[in-house]
Amino acid sequence: MANTLSSRASFIFLLCISGLVSGQIRYSIPEELEYGAVVGNIVEDLSRNAGELSGRNVRLVSDNRRQYIEVNLENGILFINERIDREQLCRQSPSCSISFQVMLENPSEMRRIAVEILDINDNAPSFSKDEYSLWIIEVIAPGTRLPLESAHDPDVGTNAISTYQISPNEHFGLRVQTRNDGTKSAELLLEKPLDREQQSAFYLVLTATDGGVPQKSATTRIVVNIGDANDNAPVFDHETYRTSVLENTPKGTLVIKLNAVDLDEGTHAELTYSFTSHVSRKARELFTLDSITGEVRVEGVLDFEESHMYELDVEAVDPYPMAGHAKVMVGLIDVNDNAPKIEVTSISSTVPEDAQPGTVIATISVTDADSTENGQVKCELALDIPFKFENSFSNNYKLVTSGDLNREVTPLYNISIRARDKGSPPLQTIKNIMVTVSDVNDNSPRFTQSSYNVFVMENNLPGASIFTVTASDSDLDHNGDVSYLMLENNIKYPSASPHIMIDLKSGDINTVLSFDYELLKIFQIIVQAQDGGSPSLSSTATVNVIILDQNDNAPIIVSPLAWNSSSAVEILRQSIIPGYMIAKVLVGLSSLCLKQKAQLTFSEQQLEDKPNNGEWK
Structure with a gap:
């Protein structure tokens, strides 16, 4: 049966906005289905393949606190997750449904699903008592109607009470009416005049039958007691009273004052007002009727959202008793008492x-x-x-x-x-x-400066740190993890790779060899900082390393030539005047130093950084 009902799904509307599809699919199922019963197949109704479901993170988002329906992620079948009692869910509302949304991802998609819960005839009618008593006077005229107690059936529609029947007798018939809310009520109809002296009481059986298949019914006993002559029944001013009150009307507020008259005199005209059995328990909690004054007052908290209208059946009874009947229609006026x-x-x-x-x-x-x-x-x-x-x-x-x-x-x-x-x-x-x-990797590492000048004294200890470069990255986690590496040097400068190395994580620049000012005075390295993103981003900075000179070379005499640590001396004539040049002494470096000096001079020309006089000394 559930498979048949699942095929009854119909699309109400379809709306597509920015890639998220919204629509509504309707199913109809009977109440009380067992766990696992099939409601429908969203794969078929969404025109999808079953293989898509697991990859698209399909889930149901219910409007109800209880998850009555679940979805099988392998085949898309919607099935009963918890037994649904329509009467518990919707009470006696003519329509009953539960709704939820089917959410799919990659891409995002949303469908709204409404499942109508159909009533089944799972409740029989019932009367509140096994026996009811009526008192009527013998002079009551044929055609008089006497309201009977109504049976209760929590089912709705055709499964609710459809008819009443009275056991066969000579004097009474039955009239069945449909009330404004669709429920049935029965009235005992006097068809033949009564004679108390012939029969003082009638014992009748009232049967209430619903319209389900199969039908269910309930019975109660009606005892009609015949009283002696009280010729006039009370009569209300109106058959139907209509009034309205605000839903926030405080307790004790007068709603309406009823009035009935009895043409009899004395005790026969002393009336008592009351609600009839047709008035629901909820209405009795909300309204009271003063038995003496006939005043209807607010008793409980009214709520327009729960009910817009209350129908109160009232009666005025004299002591014998004879009763007059009327109806009070109390409409509620909505006030703004609910926040969104x-x-x-x-x-x-x-x-x-x-x-x-x-x-x-x-x-x-x-x-x-x-x-x-x-x-x-x-x-x-x-x-x-x-x-x-x-x-x-x-x-x-x-x-x-x-x-x-x-x-x-x-x-x-x-x-x-x-x-x-x-x-x-x-x-x-x-x-x-x-x-x-x-975070996404959208920021490159940034150095504090674009270039740095580092001064290092020659004859330094190998392995010492001479400088630390630092770059920051405002991204998070691995996108902000910065590492450092040394790029190939600019061609204007001697290679620094044999002399220094850089720490990958800290940016510390360490010497590998000892520097010699007479061999190398300045060099430049390019440091690159790159992050751990994918793809990674990077930036560079220039580090100029300038070697400072130490007095680590002694002077030597290169002219005149020395022999056995002595220089040859020319013998002078006695007639030489003061100021005559005897010899010229040249002081310089060793031949190795001279060769190195030539190399240094070449480097200085490359640097194009000579002193003002154009010579290096």
């Missing part, structure tokens, strides 16, 4: 900072139990945030991104959703959604 309700279904509480505008964050459903303008709701977001609403269908919205996100500027958004109705005064509800912006 906001239901949020989060699709993602985290959004990457490079998300495109239109990315769906959550779906929002807004309801207000009030009617007319009191129930019309406007949903708003705070200003100056990169998010907006897109209307999905009536009172349902999608929260989507509307601008660029930057985690380094705003890593977290506390989004306030405000729903305000149009009542007077208006009521509002505020609900907050926390959305975290996740």
Whole structure:
């Protein structure tokens, strides 16, 4: 039967906005189905393949606290997860349904599903008592109607009470009426005049039968006692009284004052007012009827959203008793006593900072139990945030991104959703959604300077740190992890690779060899900082290493030539005048130093960095 019902699904409407498809699928199933009974197949009704379901994170989001229906992720079959009792779920409402949403991801898709719960005849009618007594006077005229106690059947529609029957007799017939709410009531109809002297009581059987298949019924005993002559029954001013009150009317407020008259005199005209058995227990909790004055007053808390109208059957009874009957129709006037309700279904509480505008964050459903303008709701977001609403269908919205996100500027958004109705005064509800912006690798490492000058004394100890470069990256985690490496040098400078090395993590620059100013005065390295993102981002900085000279070479005499540590001396004539040059002494470096000096001079020319006099000494 469930398979047959699943084929009855019909599409109500289909609306597509920004990649999120919204529509409604309807199914009809009977109540009381066992666990596992098939409701329908969303794979077929959504025109999808069963293989898509597991990869798209399919889930059901129910409007009800209880998850009556689940989905099989292997084949898309919707099945009964918990037995559904229609009478418990919807009481005696003519229509009964449960609704939920099917959420799919990659891409995001949403469908609303409504499952109508059909009533089955699982309840028999019942009377509150096994026996009821009626008192009537013998002079009552044929055609007089006497209300009978109604049976109760929690089923609805054709499964509710459809008819009443009375056991065969000469004097009484039965009249069955349909009330405004669709329920049936029975009245005993006097068809033949009574004679108390012939028969003082009648014992009848009243049967209530429902319209289910198979039919179910209940019986009760009606004892009709015939009283002696009290010729006139009480009569109300109106057959039907109509009035209305605000739903927030306080307890004790007068609703209406009833009045009935009895043409008899004396004790025969002393009347007592009361509700009849047709008045529900709920109505008796909300209204009271003063038995002496006939005043109907508010007793409980009225709620327009629970019921717009109450029908009160009243009677006025004299002491013998004879009764007159009337109906009081009390309508409730709605006031704005319900704030809007906001239901949020989060699709993602985290959004990457490079998300495109239109990315769906959550779906929002807004309801207000009030009617007319009191129930019309406007949903708003705070200003100056990169998010907006897109209307999905009536009172349902999608929260989507509307601008660029930057985690380094705003890593977290506390989004306030405000729903305000149009009542007077208006009521509002505020609900907050926390959305975290996740990091993407959109920032390169940054050095504190584009170039650095480092001064190092020659004859340094190998392995010592001469400088530390530092670069920062504002991204998170591995996107912000910075590592350092040394690139090939600029061709204008001698290679530094034999002399130094750089630590990958700390950026420490360490010497490998000892520097010699006479061999190398300056060199340049290019340091690259790169992050751990994919793809990684990088930047570079220049480090100029300048070698400082130490006095580590003694002078030597190169002219005149020495022999055995002595220089040859020319013998002078006695006639030489003062100031005559005897010899010229040249002081310089060793031949090795001279060769190295030539190499240094070449380097200095490359650097194009000579002293003002154009010579290095």
